[in-house]
Amino acid sequence: MEEAIAFFQHNPDLQYMDMLLPDMNGILRGKRIPIGSLEKLEKGCYFPVSVFALDINGNTVEEAGLGQDLGEPDHRCVPISGTLMPAASDPERVGQMLLTMLDDDETPLAIEPRNILKRQWEALKAHGIYPVVAVELEFYLIDRERDEDGRIQPPCSPVTQRRDIGAQVYSVDNLNDFDDFLQEVNSVAEQQGLPLDGAVAEAAPGQFEINLRHTDDVLAACDQALALKRLIHGVAERHEMEATFMAKPYPDQAGSGMHIHISIVDEQGNNLFSDAEGDDSPLLLHAVAGMIDLLPSSIALLAPNVNSYRRFQPGMYVPLHASWGHNNRTVALRIPCGDRQDRRIEHRVAGADANPYLVVATVLAALQHGLDNRLQPPPPVVGNGLIVEGDSFPFRMSDALTAFAECDVLKRYLGEEFCHIYYVCKNDELLQFERHVTELELNWILKTT
Secondary structure, three states, rough: OHHHHHHHHHHHOOEEEEEEEEEEOEEEHHHHHHHHHHHHHHHHHEEHHEEEEEEEOOOHHHHOOOOHHOOEEEEEEEEOOOOOOOOOOOOOOOEEEEEEEEEEEEEEEOOHHHHHHHHHHHHHHHHHOOEEEEEEEEEEEEEOOOOOOOOOOOOOOOOOOOOOOOOOOOHHHHHHHHHHHHHHHHHHHHOOOEEEEEEEEEEOOOEEEEEEOEEEOHHHHHHHHHHHHHHHHHHHHHHOEEEEEEOOOOOOOOOEEEEEEEEEEEOOOOOEEEEEOEEHHHHHHHHHHHHHHHHHHHHHHHHOOHHHHHHHOOOOOOOOOOOOEOOOOOOOEEEEEOOHHHOEEEEEOOOOOOOHHHHHHHHHHHHHHHHHHHHOOOOOOOOOOOOOOOOOOOOOOOHHHHHHOHHHHHHHHHOOOHHHHHHHHHHHHHHHHHHHOHHHHHHOOOOOO
């Protein structure tokens, strides 16, 4: 409650509070309450447990068993310390904070993605291993107006009033074109206490990457990632644009990813991924091997939507095999250049549409799997990792879900009940999509059969 008192003293004009609960998809569900109901900030509020059986459209997947079969019961949700901040959509009048759901016995709900991540984190810490994590998010800015064919298009530059159809990766000019937007993102992030670490113009028109600084608080890293996504959406709306973290919004442009940088340290803060000579430590090799071993089975978590699989294409700046290498952006697991204390793994597979809690939980589970079994990786890739032989990912959602459902290792680390619910919900989404008759099908087949 002291955190809330200090927050309201610093933001005296607030009128409402958004109470936000991240669902299985990483979508923030919630309630907006008047500031007069302050007791809810301490006692929390109630949501149905079926919020963790919602599909991407917000419909309950009854086959998951969390809805009508249980009578749609409510569970108490309590505020998460450190997540109280102004809302990006209206920072003067509206605040926001994250909630976490409790089970009937007031213990953390086991199937909540944030709690799954918490268990993985605590399991590593129990062995004297402390992860340090940073999240990188790619996204597109999109014009509110569609083109003459009804398709999405990049926004016009507020500076030149031109609409770019090409892009220069790392272009400072592209950053300058959208400087007002980026400056407001930085300003609101500062108000919210989000530790941003720079912006980059990416490889397609209107595509950018904004990074969060590394932290040894794994839960906070993902809390901040969700807050940043909401911030970017809100600021884009104020600038009369749309922002999307969809994995592949344009068929002929690069997709958007969520890259996870991870290292592990001991209680003294020494980097355990580097040995005394500055070379890869045995722990790094075990971690890489665990991640490679579980990559094909975990794609369903890293690529959670039907559209996610369109991102995995040659020539689109995305890895296609379970591979690793040093200072190599064509592999799935990159060991960036740097000194001994900065030795880390960049996990480059997940789409920006994925749930950050589940992505990082999957990375930690794979890391633990490698350490527990002292696994050894294949040789690192030298050169173009997109053309080397190796285990390729499942490039169809149905294949990814089958591999996920059959993986006993993920069930052991993430929880069998969670894995069942996730599979049922995502398989239902896939079936819904496959029942839809598309315009392309009509164009191809309507008059030719």
